Amino acid sequence: MRLTDSSDLALRILIYAASAKERMFTIDDIVATYGQSRGTVMKVVNLLTRTGFLTGHRGRNGGLSLAKPAETIIVSDIVMHIEPDMGLVECLRPGNTCRITSSCRLVHPLQRARAAFMSTLSEYTLADIALPPKVFEDLAP
Numbered sequence: 001m002r003l004t005d006s007s008d009l010a011l012r013i014l015i016y017a018a019s020a021k022e023r024m025f026t027i028d029d030i031v032a033t034y035g036q037s038r039g040t041v042m043k044v045v046n047l048l049t050r051t052g053f054l055t056g057h058r059g060r061n062g063g064l065s066l067a068k069p070a071e072t073i074i075v076s077d078i079v080m081h082i083e084p085d086m087g088l089v090e091c092l093r094p095g096n097t098c099r100i101t102s103s104c105r106l107v108h109p110l111q112r113a114r115a116a117f118m119s120t121l122s123e124y125t126l127a128d129i130a131l132p133p134k135v136f137e138d139l140a141p
Contacts, residue, residue, distance in 0.1 A: 001117050003083055009036060009044045010082045011075075014053060018070035018130035024063030033139055051081040070130055076121035086114055 003011075013030055030041045045064065048054040055067040066073070080086075087093030088110055091101045101107060 001088065001114070003079065006044055006047070007079060007082045009034070009040065010048055010053075011078060013041070013044060013048060014066070014073070014078060014126055015129055015131060016136060017054060017064065017066045018073075018126045019133050019136060020065070021133070022065075024057060024061075024065050026063050033136060047082065053078065053081070066126075070127035071125050073126040074122055075124045075126065075129065076118045078126070079118070079121055086118075088114060 012034055016025065016030060016033060027038065027041050027045055030036070030045070031038050034041075045054060049056055049064075049067075052067050053073065054064050056062070056064055085093060089106075090096055090098040091104060091107050092110060092114070098104070
């Protein structure tokens with residue numbers, strides 16, 4: 001299984017947000033922490049905001065924060081909302097054009113593997129994978 005780079009960054013941003021607890025953070029905080037381009041971070045933050053994981057606060061003291069408590073955010077839900085498609089191979093993707101799908105013996109094992117992957121992620125909340133704030137403080141330039 002492989003997640004896209006956007007999904008990877010989305011998970012890391014949410015880990016940062018959960019670790020920040022009640023403190024708001026900015027896009028620049030994420031850029032500095034993870035060494036990603038501002039444009040990439042903005043794109044992923046916008047996606048996380050649109051999907052209801054982050055909320056933005058305007059104003060001089062504004063910033064970003066989790067939209068709901070980390071204890072209520074299931075890791076598999078994040079992946080399902082962020083990952084564009086969990087089709088590992090042609091036969092698991094929408095619009096499948098593989099000519100052997102109806103006879104293929106690989107479809108079922110791959111479906112089971114994908115289900116097991118998501119099932120494992122469903123056992124964890126964002127609070128479970130949050131890091132102590134000190135980890136991020138030590139990364140600060």
